[in-house]
Amino acid sequence: MKVSVDYARCEGHGLCAEQAPGVFTLDDDAELTHHFEGAEIPDEHRTASRAAVNTCPVSALRVLS
């Protein structure tokens, strides 16, 4: 499973980082870092990543496969 971020759409709400802190982190200026950009999400982070995709209020996250 891979997850993509549409950075143009991201508003820095940071709910993904609350759901999946091992995958997404935000700095103080609400700039998002995706720790598995373009890579497979490790098994232990998959459930949290799906929850993060669902809780993004601006639909900036997508499950790619």
Added chain:
Amino acid sequence: MTAPRSVLVVGESLAGTTAVRHLRTLGYTGPVTLIGAEKHGAYSRPPLSKVVLKDPAADRTLGLALDGLDVDVIRSAAVAADTRCRTVTTADGRQVGYEALIVATGAHARRLAASGQRGEVVLRTLDDARLLRARLADAGSAIVIGAGFLGMEVASACAARGIPVTVVDTDRPLERILGDHLSSAITTRAAAYGIRFVQATGLATLAGDPVSGVALPDGTELTADLVVTCAGEVPCVGWLAGTGLADRLGVGIDDACATTVPGVFAAGDVTYLRGDGAGPDRRAPFWSNAVAQGRTAAASALGLPPPGPAQDDYFWTEVAGLTVKIVGRLPLLGEPTTVQGNMTDGRALLTWSHVDGTSTAVAYGLRKPVAALRALAATSLPPSP
């Protein structure tokens, strides 16, 4: 308490899908059924009044995934419930049993059209948003009834396209929700952005058939190519008739999202928080509450303690080209306790301290993660020097 033999979630909404996901996250392995009337499946609504009105490509990005959750989805509206026999009946004639039921059917847009009056435009569903987007493409003028979050977002979408737009309400823009200080700043900003505001002395009615304007109580009639009603929402409870679960405000819940009927829980826009000695019954149909209550209802349905409060005070809006994010209690009375930055520039961080030791934190046009705002809201801040 042992886990229920089966859980039925009615409403393929944010609250409903969050509940389904949380049931599995909590380790529930029994059968989960989701009944939903949305032909597109579950989708995210906040973008409907924002990016979807600008960009058709956004339509495809709204889906709320249920992949990997092992849930039986029935795409047919629930039409009746029998809480004694513990069954729900769908429009296509199925009868679905449950041991625990989570009600998450959301709300309809409130409509103002008289019986038989045609052409009212509202914004609640993806189909509504597509229709409104098409109308925006050729409208030369617009009127929005209602100056809440939704009304101001729709007005902002009109102004961004260069369509002259008038917003009509009895209260100033966002005043009921945000209080005077933010309302004043936003009203000034909206005027500069091309949004005209008309304060009515009472309820406006739709004029024309099909709708072509609004009539105000003082006799004024305004006309426009496009009239959009943004007058709030009505909980979807028709299918609960005879169960005693619902009244005029929706389905009453407590802090654990429990209703007055054993085995039945509820979450999201269909609910209201039942008052106790300390406060009145209160509807709080906000996105963040749908998420918080979806999780709480799932935990309660499994007989587990709630993961957190059934209320999560996080709000955001995009008005006149500015994103405003708020964590904490509303409305905000009086002047802010602290101000960093400048509201005129559209970049400020404001806080209001409350007597209970919490605060409300507002990022006005400033990028700020919700976690940082939550941390600010959890503390009482000294007044700025």
